[in-house]
Amino acid sequence: MSDILSFFEEALFIPAPTWSVDKMPDMTGKVVIVTGGSAGIGKLTVKALLEKNATVYLAARNEKNSLNVFKEYASLPGKGTFLSLDLSDLRSVKAAVQEFLSKETKLHVLINNGGVMMTPKDELSPQGYDLQFATNVLGHFYLTKLLLPTLLSTSQQSTEKVRVISVGSLQVRLGSFKDTPKREEQSLMDLYCQSKFSNILVANELAHQYGEKGLVSISLNPGNIKNTGLNHHLEGMSLTSLSFWMLQLYEPELGALTPLYAATSPECENMNGTYLKPWCRKGRMRSSASDPKAAAELWNWMEKEVNRFESSSFSEDHNL
Numbered sequence: 144m145s146d147i148l149s150f151f152e153e154a155l156f157i158p159a160p161t162w163s164v165d166k167m168p169d170m171t172g173k174v175v176i177v178t179g180g181s182a183g184i185g186k187l188t189v190k191a192l193l194e195k196n197a198t199v200y201l202a203a204r205n206e207k208n209s210l211n212v213f214k215e216y217a218s219l220p221g222k223g224t225f226l227s228l229d230l231s232d233l234r235s236v237k238a239a240v241q242e243f244l245s246k247e248t249k250l251h252v253l254i255n256n257g258g259v260m261m262t263p264k265d266e267l268s269p270q271g272y273d274l275q276f277a278t279n280v281l282g283h284f285y286l287t288k289l290l291l292p293t294l295l296s297t298s299q300q301s302t303e304k305v306r307v308i309s310v311g312s313l314q315v316r317l318g319s320f321k322d323t324p325k326r327e328e329q330s331l332m333d334l335y336c337q338s339k340f341s342n343i344l345v346a347n348e349l350a351h352q353y354g355e356k357g358l359v360s361i362s363l364n365p366g367n368i369k370n371t372g373l374n375h376h377l378e379g380m381s382l383t384s385l386s387f388w389m390l391q392l393y394e395p396e397l398g399a400l401t402p403l404y405a406a407t408s409p410e411c412e413n414m415n416g417t418y419l420k421p422w423c424r425k426g427r428m429r430s431s432a433s434d435p436k437a438a439a440e441l442w443n444w445m446e447k448e449v450n451r452f453e454s455s456s457f458s459e460d461h462n463l
Contacts, residue, residue: 179257298357
């Protein structure tokens with residue numbers, strides 16, 4: 144019952160924000176990667192970071208849209224760079240990291256924001272995974288894994304901790320993790336919720352493994368946000384699922400608040416392993432999302448998958 148009450152609290156009963164982008168600290172000298180930064184919450188996240196003088200790498204698939212973002216924000220003082228990244232393809236993830244490391248030696252903040260929702264079941268990733276899981280979870284896991292050495296070395300050279308921010312969804316309240324789910328038996332919404340639930344588990348395990356090494360891992364629900372670019376597959380939703388999204392929708396400007404707060408606010412330096420709810424408030428994870436055993440199992444499984452990919456002995460049968 145408490146999980147259901149918490150769900151509706153995050154969907155309907157959200158007090159006005161007390162934190163705003165005006166409270167962000169100056170980000171001069173800070174290097175930030177934002178995935179999915181060409182639209183919606185990600186785009187506004189990029190804008191706020193550029194306003195505060197950050198060096199921002201906008202990691203996304205669509206180069207034209209990304210470059211248009213920088214044209215729109217050309218008057219802002221920060222430095223913006225496009226980083227080609229298709230999270231659904233592990234080859235693209237690896238290439239993006241190699242490109243980034245050819246230009247930078249430090250990384251202060253990684254905002255794992257990009258994602259897809261309700262993609263057709265016949266759309267698989269290049270490595271044969273469910274597209275939602277590959278994009279929302281496995282791609283971000285691999286990206287984070289490859290960037291960890293740079294993140295940790297940056298922390299060692301700084302008086303501040305580095306941060307990895309995992310942008311989830313209200314729908315994490317409905318999801319659950321299954322070890323080897325039979326994909327054919329799951330609805331599109333089930334698969335989406337599974338990916339969002341998995342984001343929280345991965346963020347928790349990241350906090351567990353690296354929290355004592357100068358890294359802060361925070362997961363969050365940005366709010367039920369409209370005009371993000373995620374909703375073009377909504378025709379696949381059941382009426383019941385759609386009703387949750389119709390409860391209350393907020394503007395993207397509000398949706399960017401909690402990720403920016405987690406990524407930049409000095410008080411979040413001590414929030415490793417925290418789950419944030421709208422707007423910029425500590426939330427309570429559902430009990431299954433805070434299960435350390437499930438988090439470790441998912442982490443270990445994905446680590447084996449990316450290791451298999453890197454060893455070129457990759458199998459097409461992944462039980463997803």
